[in-house]
Amino acid sequence: MDTLALAINNLISPIILSFVLGLCAALARSDLTIPEAVAKGMSIYLLFAIGFKGGAGVAAHGVDGTLIATIFAGIILSFALPFIAFALLRVMTPFDTINSAAVAAHYGSISIVTFVAATSVLEGQGLDPEGYMVAVAAVMEAPAILSALWLVSRSGGTTTASSGLYREIMLNGSIVLLVGSFLIGMITGEKGLNQIAPFIIAPFQGVLCLFLLDMGLVAGRGLRETRGDLGLGAIGFGILMPLIGSIIGLAAGLLIGLSSGGVALLMTLSASASYIAVPAAMRVALPEARPSIYLTLSLGVTFPFNLTIGIPLYASLAATFTGG
Amino acid sequence: MDTLALAINNLISPIILSFVLGLCAALARSDLTIPEAVAKGMSIYLLFAIGFKGGAGVAAHGVDGTLIATIFAGIILSFALPFIAFALLRVMTPFDTINSAAVAAHYGSISIVTFVAATSVLEGQGLDPEGYMVAVAAVMEAPAILSALWLVSRSGGTTTASSGLYREIMLNGSIVLLVGSFLIGMITGEKGLNQIAPFIIAPFQGVLCLFLLDMGLVAGRGLRETRGDLGLGAIGFGILMPLIGSIIGLAAGLLIGLSSGGVALLMTLSASASYIAVPAAMRVALPEARPSIYLTLSLGVTFPFNLTIGIPLYASLAATFTGG
Amino acid sequence: MDTLALAINNLISPIILSFVLGLCAALARSDLTIPEAVAKGMSIYLLFAIGFKGGAGVAAHGVDGTLIATIFAGIILSFALPFIAFALLRVMTPFDTINSAAVAAHYGSISIVTFVAATSVLEGQGLDPEGYMVAVAAVMEAPAILSALWLVSRSGGTTTASSGLYREIMLNGSIVLLVGSFLIGMITGEKGLNQIAPFIIAPFQGVLCLFLLDMGLVAGRGLRETRGDLGLGAIGFGILMPLIGSIIGLAAGLLIGLSSGGVALLMTLSASASYIAVPAAMRVALPEARPSIYLTLSLGVTFPFNLTIGIPLYASLAATFTGG
Amino acid sequence: METHQAKRVEIIIEAPLERRLTETLVKEGVTGFTVLPVLGGSGRSGQWSRDGQVSLASGMVAVVCLIRPDRLDALLESAFAVVERHIGVVSITDAEVLRAERF
């Protein structure tokens, strides 16, 4: 079966295996670590490269009419998904309102590394998704947080969200870098891309390997330290939610009429869970929510699921439905 | 007009726009930051690459007779420019002797990143400047500091410059790395260059983008925190001084008979202001001088000016006068 | 003479000269430093790249029959060499049992950077050693530690080696990364290698230069701070031991019937001394042993010797004896 | 040498709250403090280590503040307002400082 072949093929890529290596090293309690500064440096590189390439793509193919529609769809998805996640969590897990809302925020938002991994898988298949999907990723980061805070205050919980918080979320480093490099790519276009291609394109896959090695280490340490905190219900949610998210993303993508690759990326964005912007915001706005719950679910369950099974699945579903 | 075209063309390069991105992010108080270790790592890469390429260039084209003359010119410029800067500062700004001398030291010395940016602009125009201009950059780093200290002691101020200081300045990490890699490039020449070209040439422009992103962040934060400290006079100085410096550099370059590219680089060196070697030396030797003044002038005013307007201007003036 | 030519040629490579630059900078007390995080990042890159390439090599050429034999030889060499080193040290130096055993452990184990440098020298000569030599390097890291601890306890000394220590040594970050990336390379083979070649092959030599620059800085600082601690006897040992080790490695390699390149690498591994895995283990297990002794010998004497004279010597001896 | 009584307040707090804390301190007129990095730690909310952290979500910093004894309470009040609902600890030790005019 095509999907299976894809999945296998996807599984034995250096990227995935690097993640697995990190995961195993952490679970075996190896002292292998990647310095924080290097990890941050690599994520800055990845954000800059993916943003720039997206922008250059838009400059090359021009802004087709569906751009606006997709941006809007992204914002709405990010606002809406937390409500579904919240409802599921109340049913499937023993988590209280605050923890459920915090987790829900993560699943409304997105994981940029999952997005990057999906992009390189799709490019491996010769598809090239709309460049502006990067902008869609950027706009999907924040709205989910507002939904979560609303869910908490509605059910009488108090948040420590200050006015400053919203500015901070919008100006979150990763959002600014992603949008900024996207604009730079759009402005400098082909010419700019050629100038720095040996930096942002050639070594990209390799850097992604080391970054996923680090993700594996972090996910593994998280899993080891919080074994107790997650019941079967929670783990089930961590696998069910991305599937639901991807289906909704699929519907939205088809409605808008994105390319096969674009649909696959919108599905991936909807299916992925944040582990950078949202956790930081939660520490500030919902301090009582336990990081060990939402980080482990997002990094330890949903991220590996999307990386290994999700992405090829979404890709083939997108291909089937777009007939592409 | 050619210069204008150059300027515009220069302005929409990924390098400049990355700097602008950093500047805007900082002014908007985004939490985007590049870890200190990564920033230091990038500057080590840039120094090593530019030094090595310069040395390999000399190995390729041989040492033409003007080498010695240019080195001398560089040393003299670095000694002399602080006096002009000092005089201007006393007239244009309310700064006292110590602060004026400290600022003057920065403008006699050089900014290696400005030098690097100029090099890549010139290469973009198909010019290739004398490789040994890197060595000239190195010798121009330190002398200005001595002039500044002399200015202070002459006017009765006391410095805490110890004998150790001079050794430290000469053995400053960036000088050692620049000169060292220059020598390595000269010794290993073509062969050595080919061995590591995929590392020091291919990704160079891209690394420079991320480095300038960081420079923009630092400059922006500096500007935000020290808004008050700089009057119009100071800002005016930060723009006038590089112009004066570049003219003097132009004259020197023409006298020596450098190539069009070489003249442009000598102008850039004279016009640029230090923000690494000199600030550290000032903290040790003139602790009463306020970093918020000299760092903001050098990083927040003169550096952006050179990067955006200065370099293309110097390049076209050099071209005009060398008839190149 | 061929060896001499090789040696000279080897000496004027960017890699060696970068090490020399670092050494000189440190001895001249320059403040040039490479941030710890960047140094660790580079070593992670080198381990990942060398491991992956080794694995891909095995995938390409298939596992020839000598693989198992070589692995065994490596383990035995690592166990055995410390005894020879220990005997030599007791004769040549005034070190007590504990310090002698600690030093001996370093010489039974291996230096991966020496291995990497040797590989790139051999590739420069068009030889391509068996890919699995990387695996041999990995298995040689640890056994020497056990021999050293046995030497201490035998002579009545007490070690603070806990059961946990052995797990730690086996799961030492560098071993895990080297073996892990080796396996990834073996699994993904040609295809995987092509995906990330622009990252792990193209810039490899350049990164190695910066890494050796850092090694030079560290070695130089070590030499400066511990001038007193090493007598002539110790320094003699630091040069004699690698020669003895390499001869034994030569014999083993010929017995097994490795290729000329493979023999040269086995010689290099036997001749090289650890400075990462073993020192950390010694701090835990033999705290009374003085780091200034074993680090200086390994980093300040043997490493430079192997890098400059050893490697070309081993390469030409291997070529002579394998008639390759 | 002449020294002056002071209090050394050490606040270990989550990185995402650092800006809030320092802004509060400055608002309270506490303009002197130093922020130190923290590699890892352990507390009621479990053990964590910074190395390899993708996000700083769970990172922490130590804010050290030397202050005149009479201003201690004001500082603690405002600091506590920030730390209260969050992970972290506050400790105070007696100290002496040179150059009292700075505090």
Place this chain on the structure above:
Amino acid sequence: METHQAKRVEIIIEAPLERRLTETLVKEGVTGFTVLPVLGGSGRSGQWSRDGQVSLASGMVAVVCLIRPDRLDALLESAFAVVERHIGVVSITDAEVLRAERF
């Protein structure tokens, strides 16, 4: 504000021993501590600096531990068992903490 007596124990120890020390502390029921990075230092075994260290062999960390006075001795005993034969120093200062329930 109400504060409570506590002891602040600062243990400067070699990086390779950090895990052993913290594991010992946890075994002793000392579940609260913070680990800070150390750039360099000097002692009887000479001077060292972290920057550019290839290995962490000679690196160090500072472990800060706030603890109820009555539990101090237990902590020192167990900490000393780890530090004893190793490079490093242990210092104790009187401190006060907010939120005693945490200690």
Place this chain on the structure above:
Amino acid sequence: METHQAKRVEIIIEAPLERRLTETLVKEGVTGFTVLPVLGGSGRSGQWSRDGQVSLASGMVAVVCLIRPDRLDALLESAFAVVERHIGVVSITDAEVLRAERF
């Protein structure tokens, strides 16, 4: 456990002066100290943060020094000679140490 009186001196000083300070300490016979990194801070000369610093010009470090009480003044004198005209603060706290022979 048996402990011994000591003073804990904490000097927060600009990075470019670190070498000078430690050299002075060593000259004064103070051979024991630890240098910790500083992320940022705020004082009379304004607020600064290390992250993204191109130069260390405005970076700082914390030098911690445990010393026998009777040697405190000598240390303060020499430290002050270095810090005097520079940005930075010096604080002293009473402490106890294990293994007095080391100090």
